[in-house]
Amino acid sequence: MKTLSIDIETFSSTDLNKCGVYKYAESPDFEILLFGYSVDGCEVQVVDSTEGETLPFEVLDALTNDDVLKWAFNANFERVCLSRYLSDMGISLDPFADSHCSSQYLGKSKYLNPKSWRCSMVWSAYMGLPLSLEGAGAVLGLEKQKLTEGKELIRYFCKPCAATAVNGQRTRNFHDHAPDKWAAFKAYNHRDVEAEMSIQQRLVNFPVPESVWDEYALDQEINDRGVALDMVLVRNAIAADARSKAGLTRMMKEITELSNPNSVQQMKQWLSENGMETDTLGKKAVTEMLKNAPEPLGRALSLRQQLAKSSVKKYQTMENAVCTDGRARGMFQFYGANRTGRWAGRLIQMQNLPQNHLPDLEQARALVRNGDFAALEMLYDSVPEVLSELIRTAFVPKPDHKFIVADFSAIEARVIAWFAGERWRNEVFATHGKIYEASASQMFHVPIEEVTKGSPLRQKGKIAELALGYGGSVGALKAMGALEMGLQEDELQPLVTAWRASNPNIVRLWWDVDKAAMTAVRDRTVTETHGVRFGVQSGMLFITLPSGRRLSYVKPRIGTNQFGSSCVTYEGVGGTKKWERLESYGPKFVENIVQATSRDILCFAMQAQRCCNIVMHVHDEMVVEADRRMSAKVLCEQMSCTPPWAEGLLLRADGYDCPFYKKD
Structure with a gap:
């Protein structure tokens, strides 16, 4: 056996969308219902565990055999769920036997070694395709596509149901409650494996480089490791927020005499009756109105702004996502931004955490953590604002360790200057x-x-x-x-x-790239400028970066932009989140190239430091859960090393120690 293609269907009372797969698979009632698989591309088999069927020994053995490549669409789900499944069977996972780092750095893991797993969703993203099995299949025009009735079947069999008189007060649907639906569910599982394999067959001439699969394995290690949360702080922050919201709502009711001052319609009506017309109560509009709002309108708008502080909802997300060992996992999606290959945030959304500017951050944190809400309200004008600034500090290192936060200085500015020769x-x-x-x-x-x-x-x-x-x-x-x-x-x-x-050389870079991309698409030829190669192959525009990684643009052609000029167009997910034809031009391609190269530089640094217990990374920043003796200065020196493919690029990383995550 060389490859094993897998798709599983599972049950858990934990909400996957709210909590993520790591906590989902920890649920006491978690179980695998169906296991669809294909060995080396042969006929798909479906094992129905609800009927007492079991996996063949060779398939079971392959799951822990690093010489067998396991394929799945969004393979993180299958790998984490199967880790729980095998653990329940008493099978040793031995996850990092062949990893780059020894177990003294990684510790004992509960998850299968990601080294031998491949994700066809990552392959789709690498090719600029949608990040869903259904979407990728539709764009590729696969003969065997995902069955559309799957969502309803998953809702019926994979999630708890409401107890009613009609269903005999049961809280879960089993296969014998709807045999026809169960047969359709098995067919759905069977087809998913076929659809996943069809994607691989269609993309076989465009393999993902092994270096990218190595980056994926590192990404999975970081997601598996997770990061500790100070749950005392998190739960007291949730309580402080509830208390603050109740007080703010009470004050707004006193001022406006509205039954529900949080209602946009009621609030707009009240403002109108008091001489202030507005079409929206969005953040920017309220900020603008506050400049000239008379009292008590200004006070009411200020209170509304505090109530609308959505960032504090991240505390609730933390409570939802935290695993039984106090760590949050699965916060980073590899190749989530498929135009550049950058990561996307999941669950807590690390990419958009509020910054912290409080001069007395530790004091404010201590008040919230100790539940001293009266002092908090007395010392600070806006409790929601304080809670927002404390969100970062909820991430903490494990006992007897510290965080080292290191980031590249002006990385995109350095990269574009290097490309342009400014x-x-x-x-x-x-x-x-x-x-x-x-x-x-x-x-x-x-x-x-x-x-x-x-x-x-x-x-x-x-x-x-x-x-x-x-x-x-x-x-x-x-x-x-x-x-x-x-x-x-x-x-x-x-x-x-x-x-x-x-910056004449940067301006020249924009239009040199524009000309190179246009020529490659129009003439179906290979062009090169500023160390970047452009070429069209089998209906794809590929931009090859200095690192050797390629950016992919689907079905490129020459079109006309909104100004009546010629431009390159391609198919992709646009601002409407739908698959559509998009326009691009030199400066936009340069943005993709620079951001993608910046991402490759961070990857190079993370690979070099992968033994250092990386727990988080955001854009140009890396966070390490470090032994107290570890030096931030040495880490930054190592991080500043220029990749061999970027000769002449000047990098600098700055870093600092902290007892909890924060911006220095």
């Missing part, structure tokens, strides 16, 4: 590294010493750097908050002009 920028990164100050100096022709922290010039340099690197103009500056930062409308276009004049 000499003055590279000189900045080779010396002081103050890119915002240097950018302002270059744009406004003043000595860099005059651009001080907090000065208007530095502010302009910062907003220009954040908004304009990928062809952005006035709209990008506004979207980045230029007007809120104090810039005037008539300053924006001159700022765009000055930045582009100061």
